[in-house]
Amino acid sequence: MLESTADDEARMDEALALAARGRGATSPNPMVGAVITNGGVTQGRGYHARAGAPHAEVVALEEAGESARGGRLYCTLEPCCHTGRTGPCATRVVEAGLREVFVAVEDPNPRVNGAGLAYLRDHGVTVSVGLRRAAASRLNEGFFTVQRRGRPFVTMKAAISRDGCIAAAPGQRTALTGPASATHAHGVRATVDAIAVGSETVRVDDPLLTARGVARVRPLVRVLFDTRMRTSPTARIFGTLDEGPVIVMTTEASVRAWPRRAAALEASGARLEVLPARDPALALSRLVAHEVCDLLVEGGAVLQRAMWDAGVVDRVRLYIAPMTLGAGAVPWMTAGGFSMADHGGESRKLGDDVLWEADVQRVD
16 A cells, blocks of 8 residues: 555646546546656656547556656556456556556446456555545546446436526426526536436427537437327437437337337437336436436426436536526426425526536435
């Protein structure tokens, strides 16, 4: 075990910053950063740029060359010890002659999960684990959730009025938040793997569900939860298939009841995921096969309440507009399902709006 110093912490912070450069591009792989030093001097840096590309450790080792021998590696995630799209990094670390390795957090992937650390130690490398563990875990919360829970990390997002409503009346599209919130929301869309909405949102808003005004590296998966097969095959979203696939989550009973609607959706380009019954947890697990590690659930209230009741929500993000909609308005989940006061959270101004976020834990 190595004793960390302020310099070690700074090096790991640099590795974390490098890892974050892969945000929105590495799924289903994790974001990883690596820094190699020797004699207190940085010899190599690297990060995982996209799935299938060289891993962070390999990029750093190639930059360092022979200067890595006898040096120290700072890596945000346990080096892998198996062959996937690329070869095992732990082997490369040993072959390069590194003598010390700082790892922020263990890899929860069952194919690794401590085996990479054991390989390094068995080959004479001194290994320390846990430096900046919390930051490294949060960086890869999507990947970790898939590995540990078999589903994507779920963020529930809503724009609400000051009195907790999402629309002025049922079925009425209501603009609430301002341009600063819109810019932030599209920035988030640029980095997540998928967006989900319910059929009522598609029917009322006819959204594109694309990331606008920002650059994306990977296709954006759009998920429509529709157990009544109400989505129109002429919905605008089917004109955006070049942005990414559209998946319709439905049930076997729905397909039996409305086979023509199902066929029309498939003809429009939808991919149907047919479940045996309404089950948010099962639906989310199906998304893993589509390389979805983090999912943004944008609406509407019925879908979000179902996700909340199923205990599969990991974070809540609210854009709160400085207006009151009053009687007759459509309430969000604040009507008996969710209370901001129960979860603490953090808030900040976005123009005239307030952005509030909290990591939530359900205690049954």
